[in-house]
Amino acid sequence: xxxxxxxxxxxxxxxxxxxxxxxxxxxxxxxxxxxxxxxxxxxxxxxxxxxxxxxxxxxxxxxxxxxxxxxxxxxxxxxxxxxxxxxxxxxxxxxxxxxxxxxxxxxxxxxxxxxxxxxxxxxxxxxxxxxxxxxxxxxxxxxxxxxxxxxxxxxxxxxxxxxxxxxxxxxxxxxxxxxxxxxxxxxxxxxxxxxxxxxxxxxxxxxxxxxxxxxxxxxxxxxxxxxxxxxxxxxxxxxxxxxxxxxxxxxxxxxxxxx
Amino acid sequence: xxxxxxxxxxxxxxxxxxxxxxxxxxxxxxxxxxxxxxxxxxxxxxxxxxxxxxxxxxxxxxxxxxxxxxxxxxxxxxxxxxxxxxxxxxxxxxxxxxxxxxxxxxxxxxxxxxxxxxxxxxxxxxxxxxxxxxxxxxxxxxxxxxxxx
Numbered sequence: 274x275x276x277x278x279x280x281x282x283x284x285x286x287x288x289x290x291x292x293x294x295x296x297x298x299x300x301x302x303x304x305x306x307x308x309x310x311x312x313x314x315x316x317x318x319x320x321x322x323x324x325x326x327x328x329x330x331x332x333x334x335x336x337x338x339x340x341x342x343x344x345x346x347x348x349x350x351x352x353x354x355x356x357x358x359x360x361x362x363x364x365x366x367x368x369x370x371x372x373x374x375x376x377x378x379x380x381x382x383x384x385x386x387x388x389x390x391x392x393x394x395x396x397x398x399x400x401x402x403x404x405x406x407x408x409x410x411x412x413x414x415x416x417x418x419x420x421x422x423x424x425x426x427x428x429x430x431x432x433x434x435x436x437x438x439x440x441x442x443x444x445x446x447x448x449x450x451x452x453x454x455x456x457x458x459x460x461x462x463x464x465x466x467x468x469x470x471x472x473x474x475x476x477x478x479x480x481x482x483x484x485x486x487x488x489x490x491x492x493x494x495x496x497x498x499x500x501x502x503x504x505x506x507x508x509x510x511x512x513x514x515x516x517x518x519x520x521x522x523x524x525x526x527x528x529x530x531x532x
Numbered sequence: 533x534x535x536x537x538x539x540x541x542x543x544x545x546x547x548x549x550x551x552x553x554x555x556x557x558x559x560x561x562x563x564x565x566x567x568x569x570x571x572x573x574x575x576x577x578x579x580x581x582x583x584x585x586x587x588x589x590x591x592x593x594x595x596x597x598x599x600x601x602x603x604x605x606x607x608x609x610x611x612x613x614x615x616x617x618x619x620x621x622x623x624x625x626x627x628x629x630x631x632x633x634x635x636x637x638x639x640x641x642x643x644x645x646x647x648x649x650x651x652x653x654x655x656x657x658x659x660x661x662x663x664x665x666x667x668x669x670x671x672x673x674x675x676x677x678x679x680x681x
Contacts, residue, residue: 317534325537364552429541436544439552458551466579467553475545 295491298412302420302490305413315418323384323419323486324426330383331376331430332437338371339363339438343445347452356450360457361464363442364435368465368474369530372435374522377481380427381514385489388419389510392493393503416494420486427482428475435474473529480521485514563590563609564649568623568636573604574659576625576634582608584638589614592636608636610647618643624657634659 309316346362392415395401401411439461446452465471489510496506573595582590590610598605610617620641627634638653647653 320534320537324541325533328537328540368548368552426537426541429538429544432541432544432548436547436552439548461552462554465553467549471548471553 291495294495295487298416298491298494299487301412302416302487305410305417306421308413309417309421315414316421319418319422320426323388323422324429327380327383327426327430328433330379331434334375334379335372335434335437336441338375338434339367339441339443340445342366342371342438343442343450346442347446347450356452357456358460359442359446359450359452360439360461363446364439364461364465365470367435367438367442368470370522370526372431372438373474373477373481374518376431376434376478377427377485377518378515380423380430380482381485381489381511381518384423384426385485385510385514386507388423388486388489389493389496389507390503392416392419392490393496393498393506396494396496397498397500397503399498416490420490423486423489424479424482427485428478431474431478431481469530473525476529477522477525480525481518484517484521488514488517563593563611564615564647565593566590566608566610566647566649566651566653568606568608568653568656569598569601569603570606570623570625570656570658571603572658572661573606574625574627574634574661576606576636576659580633580635582610582636582638584614584617584640589617589638606636615646617647619645619647619651619653620655621647621653622655622657623653625659627660 342363343359346359347356350356350359350362392401395415401415404411404414443457447454447457492506492510492513496502576592576595578592578595580592581588582592590608592606593609594607596605596607597603617638618641620643622639622641624637624639625634626637641655
């Protein structure tokens with residue numbers, strides 16, 4: 274009995290220590306931002322590998338999600354004779370929820386796992402220790418540009434996802450299913466609010482970008498420096514990021530649209 | 533490539549705010565506020581349209597409650613280019629379609645005086661509440677029945 278209580282305590286302390294190390298790392302990462310201004314090349318290289326390389330999967334899935342939304346939405350809406358509202362439905366669900374959330378999930382799988390694997394391998398091959406030996410702070414040199422790149426890329430990717438999804442929905446709704454062109458856009462413009470819907474969606478994607486990149490970098494930095502440890506860390510990145518995104522999404526939605 | 537990525541992202545966000553949201557339909561110029569009191573506003577909301585002859589001339593900017601007269605005080609913001617609305621204009625709450633949103637319709641009066649900033653519209657008609665109409669209908673039917681006996 275006492276033994277189990279002690280074990281529970283150990284688990285609790287381990288979790289708290291884990292969270293604490295994550296926050297200390299985040300603090301150090303943010304501390305490196307000022308130094309980054311003198312070397313913007315580092316950030317641009319990371320923007321390429323985190324943002325540009327994620328563009329293809331985000332664009333393709335955004336378009337298809339929009340097209341499927343239009344098909345499914347049309348089926349339900351036509352039963353009420355409300356096909357005209359298809360544009361509102363597609364745009365509202367993309368801008369408010371699917372854009373930020375699906376982008377964040379794809380981002381965790383595409384960019385987050387790559388970040389973890391890269392940093393974990395750098396640790397395993399002692400490149401991080403090597404940098405430290407040369408009096409280069411590996412957090413400022415390696416982690417900060419990657420963190421900032423993820424934070425900047427996420428809202429841009431989410432914006433592309435939503436915009437392409439709406440265009441995909443437009444092609445299916447107007448082109449294929451014969452919804453009226455003017456009603457599609459005018460109802461959308463009448464119902465989608467710039468502050469209520471679009472700003473909140475962008476805020477969501479900033480938060481998700483922050484969380485996903487943070488988790489990916491922390492898992493990479495904390496990885497056990499063996500091939501097995503790196504593979505575990507990569508898996509954990511995807512699992513933890515996805516869970517964090519879904520949990521945060523519920524809290525943010527409740528705060529933004531709940532009351 | 534990075535420049536193209538950032539440009540594409542910004543274009544997407546710009547597209548969302550211009551083409552998808554209500555930014556394009558928001559009135560560009562400033563409007564002037566006009567008050568009206570209603571017994572019942574139904575499901576009228578802030579930002580509901582204010583129309584005249586079916587043309588949107590403004591939006592509802594604020595909805596308040598007067599705790600002394602138990603009336604709803606609706607403040608409308610009328611586009612300043614429509615500055616020749618008579619001060620005996622009749623404001624009523626209408627419904628777009630059978631189940632649609634509610635909006636304010638203005639019927640112009642014959643006065644030579646025009647509405648100015650802060651004026652109040654005196655003639656108003658409340659929203660029609662379906663239950664009340666059904667109630668009145670049943671009541672009048674019952675009355676007819678008792679009269680014919």
